[in-house]
Amino acid sequence: MVKMSPFWCFLTLAFLFGVITDCSELNGVGIYELKRGDISVKLTNYGATVLSLILPDKNGKLDDVVLGFQTLEEYTNDTVYFGAIVGRVANRIGDAQFTLNGTLYKLVANEGKNMLHGGLKGFSDVVWTVQSHREDSHITFTYNSYDGEQGFPGNLSVMVTYMFIGTNKLAIKMEAEALNKATPVNLAHHTYWNLRGHNSGDILSHNLQLFASGITPVDKNLIPTGKIVPVKGTPYDFLESHQIGSMINELPSGYDINYVLDKSSPKHFRKAAVLQDSVSGRKLELWTNKPGLQFYTSNMLKNVKGKDGAVYKKYAAVCLETQGFPDSVNHPNFPSQIINPGEKYLHAMVYRFTAD
Ligand SMILES: *[C@@H]1O[C@H](CO)[C@@H](O)[C@H](O)[C@H]1NC(C)=O
Ligand SMILES: *[C@@H]1O[C@H](CO)[C@@H](O)[C@H](O)[C@H]1NC(C)=O
């Protein structure tokens, strides 16, 4: 697809969504599709975002299984990160600051005094370049983050590729290279899953298994205390598959916590999660090379207007955000997220979709 001028942007939006809209923040923004067999994905280069993901159920019926907005414009005003790539540092950084090699870096706070998902205008809120796109195989987005962007040090070149593997796997490869200064990097893919269909209600009866024996508990502002505690025998225990809703009422407000993934063989690529909906029969398995997974049950969704007239409420979806641990820059006992100049960052995820 070609880069769109505002004129084409306007026409396309008007055509696709039947709305009249001002495209000022959407210059150069397009919608791109990937399709293999019955699986199809729509994406935009605004935030390198997944807009829709259509999967067959056990009877071959197709449904869109990710939450999203009706218009691109709503993504520019988004506070929930539907489908986006978040960074430069996903998750929270306490007090929106950190010290690296003796220098204090003050970041843009956007959740009280903390930074969430890269600040007020993180990677989910910038226009990426489409470097390569082949509808039946992949799309690659690139972004050049500048020294000082949202307070982070150094230029960072970033590349994200969504690609099919075989007949039923979708991989996401997130890469970055620090060009001139050491910087923390922690990218995450923030899709909201509802395997029964994005407009089907809550996910409390989805079954979940998380290959993680520990979590990093947080304080009242959702900043890790620095401890790693075992999940065994607590409502956080998903070592064996069971319904997400079975113990959710024992928590103050649903799940929003980082799991410490168990090491498995091969060491650097581990199975992280299995999510399953018995009604549609759809199942998602997830592998990653990263040590953590933020499990979030969309606790903060409050009547968000979505696609196709949907209204998303609390617990409408599940986020399984593989990544490094939150606030790592302020916890030396957590795996480091510092990338030195000339070093490369790589975060790989593979989703495998089946239905029976
Ligand atoms: C943007 O968000 C504000 C506050 O959440 C809302 O009032 C406004 O209608 C939104 N605009 C669009 C275009 O969605
Ligand atoms: C860093 O980026 C700025 C502009 O964004 C550019 O002028 C500068 O040459 C870059 N430096 C390096 C080392 O890439």
Ligand SMILES: *[C@@H]1O[C@H](CO)[C@@H](O)[C@H](O)[C@H]1NC(C)=O
């Ligand atoms: C810290 O400084 C040392 C010595 O100058 C350098 O070798 C190292 O790469 C720096 N590390 C970071 C994370 O900036």
